[in-house]
Amino acid sequence: MNCIYSQTPKLYCNPMNLRYENLAEHLLNAIAQNLYRPGERLPSVRQLSQQHQVSTATAVSALRLLEDQGHLEARQRSGYYVRPRPRCSLQEPAISAPSREPSLVTGQELVLRLVKAANDPRIVQLGAAVPAASFLPTQKMAQLLANVARRYSQRIANYEFPPGVPELRRQIARRMSEQGCPVDPNDILITNGCQEAMTLALKAVTRPGDIVAVESPTFYGLLQIIESLSLRAIEIPTHPRDGIALDALQLACEQWQIKGCIVVPNYSNPLGYCMSDTRKRALVELATRYRIALIEDDIYGELGFGVQRPSIAKSWDSEGRVLYCSSFSKSLCPGLRVGWLVAGPYLEQTEYLKYVGNLATPTHAQLTVVEMLAKGGYERHLRQARNQYRQSVEKMTAAIGAYFPTGIRVTQPEGGFVIWVELPETVDATTLAQRALMQGISIAPGQMFSATQKYRNFIRLNCAVDWDERVNQALVKLGQMVSEQ
Numbered sequence: 335m336n337c338i339y340s341q342t343p344k345l346y347c348n349p350m351n352l353r354y355e356n357l358a359e360h361l362l363n364a365i366a367q368n369l370y371r372p373g374e375r376l377p378s379v380r381q382l383s384q385q386h387q388v389s390t391a392t393a394v395s396a397l398r399l400l401e402d403q404g405h406l407e408a409r410q411r412s413g414y415y416v417r418p419r420p421r422c423s424l425q426e427p428a429i430s431a432p433s434r435e436p437s438l439v440t441g442q443e444l445v446l447r448l449v450k451a452a453n454d455p456r457i458v459q460l461g462a463a464v465p466a467a468s469f470l471p472t473q474k475m476a477q478l479l480a481n482v483a484r485r486y487s488q489r490i491a492n493y494e495f496p497p498g499v500p501e502l503r504r505q506i507a508r509r510m511s512e513q514g515c516p517v518d519p520n521d522i523l524i525t526n527g528c529q530e531a532m533t534l535a536l537k538a539v540t541r542p543g544d545i546v547a548v549e550s551p552t553f554y555g556l557l558q559i560i561e562s563l564s565l566r567a568i569e570i571p572t573h574p575r576d577g578i579a580l581d582a583l584q585l586a587c588e589q590w591q592i593k594g595c596i597v598v599p600n601y602s603n604p605l606g607y608c609m610s611d612t613r614k615r616a617l618v619e620l621a622t623r624y625r626i627a628l629i630e631d632d633i634y635g636e637l638g639f640g641v642q643r644p645s646i647a648k649s650w651d652s653e654g655r656v657l658y659c660s661s662f663s664k665s666l667c668p669g670l671r672v673g674w675l676v677a678g679p680y681l682e683q684t685e686y687l688k689y690v691g692n693l694a695t696p697t698h699a700q701l702t703v704v705e706m707l708a709k710g711g712y713e714r715h716l717r718q719a720r721n722q723y724r725q726s727v728e729k730m731t732a733a734i735g736a737y738f739p740t741g742i743r744v745t746q747p748e749g750g751f752v753i754w755v756e757l758p759e760t761v762d763a764t765t766l767a768q769r770a771l772m773q774g775i776s777i778a779p780g781q782m783f784s785a786t787q788k789y790r791n792f793i794r795l796n797c798a799v800d801w802d803e804r805v806n807q808a809l810v811k812l813g814q815m816v817s818e819q
């Protein structure tokens with residue numbers, strides 16, 4: 335089975351799509367349907383422009399986009415060819431089957447040890463979902479930070495009280511509108527990363543003891559917020575391709591008084607799926623019908639391997655049920671700590687909670703992001719980053735296929751940079767993580783991704799590492815450790 339084309343890329347019917355993006359998507363679909371096989375040549379620029387009634391410039395842009403994304407390779411004076419892809423014979427894990435009862439979140443103590451390892455250069459960092467610096471535009475950011483410090487020396491010395499820097503809110507509103515989710519800049523609250531956005535959203539819609547539905551497995555940071563607010567989590571079965579099971583969520587809504595539901599519909603962490611438009615819309619409808627707040631975490635939305643950015647679930651929200659959270663941590667720079675929240679009717683409440691919590695998000699960081707969005711080549715960086723992330727996921731999958739015992743299962747993410755690995759049932763992932771750490775390798779054991787410490791024989795691996803012999807050896811060792819357990 336081919337990793338990338340084993341699924342048909344989605345057609346996002348976004349009216350804002352450019353013509354060359356539509357053509358690129360059409361060609362990608364044709365490749366997925368095997369109309370053009372790896373190694374075969376695509377029609378020439380002239381043929382494409384005639385067949386699709388577009389200018390030659392549009393045809394060239396479409397082909398270049400697919401080349402940038404690693405789907406095609408250009409051969410001099412010959413044309414564009416479908417790039418051969420690494421074969422992936424590994425199966426995906428099955429849909430999860432978590433407990434059907436709400437519970438308090440337990441067993442998250444390991445997390446701090448994991449994130450500390452992320453800052454230790456002696457450790458091969460396959461644990462925390464933090465990209466290596468080579469995946470980030472560090473030089474550009476350093477330049478912009480210096481420019482902003484010079485230009486706004488007085489302004490950066492001051493608090494920028496909530497809702498945050500107006501120019502940044504305008505830039506974000508513009509991007510979201512272009513992505514099919516129109517938002518007024520005045521509805522945006524700047525936060526210290528997505529984690530704070532999620533915390534404020536949950537604080538606004540729940541009281542201690544309330545039940546919150548989560549995907550299973552889910553990002554452990556969300557479980558920690560639930561734990562810190564004395565909430566209970568109910569884990570909903572989640573499919574590694576389709577996302578949260580809507581029928582199971584509906585059943586849970588009928589059985590329990592659920593106040594909120596947190597989802598990561600675009601390239602979830604750790605499963606990496608992207609929910610279809612139909613399912614996103616159905617999810618928003620379900621939340622509306624059962625009057626629950628839907629908290630949408632879209633932190634990986636910009637990091638897809640397809641041609642177009644996936645849709646935002648909030649774009650189907652006509653009643654203010656969806657609280658949208660995101661940040662620039664995965665797409666630009668986690669250390670800046672700049673994120674945002676669109677909380678709809680909870681705007682004032684979350685603004686006040688933000689103010690009480692930490693007064694403001696650093697002005698310097700906010701203004702630096704403004705510069706990057708306005709004229710710093712953010713789009714160019716994203717194009718490059720998506721390609722880098724895709725390649726790193728392919729390399730990790732290939733290494734696992736080569737070094738791990740047979741029979742293991744691995745997700746095939748459609749974006750982002752983590753993979754979820756199901757190991758033989760004899761393996762205890764926490765013991766494995768401890769043994770690996772002693773050998774200088776950090777991994778994230780599956781138990782952290784469940785409120786009830788399920789996923790005993792799963793691990794999540796961060797693929798956004800600098801691929802050198804050290805990483806290769808670490809994976810060889812990890813494979814041996816898995817075989818020995």
Ligand SMILES: Cc1ncc(COP(=O)(O)O)c(C=O)c1O
Nearest residue numbers: 463527528529553603633661663
């Ligand atoms: C799904 C998800 N949400 C939120 C966060 C936290 O984001 P931030 O660093 O912007 O607070 C992460 C970080 O790993 C994440 O994976």
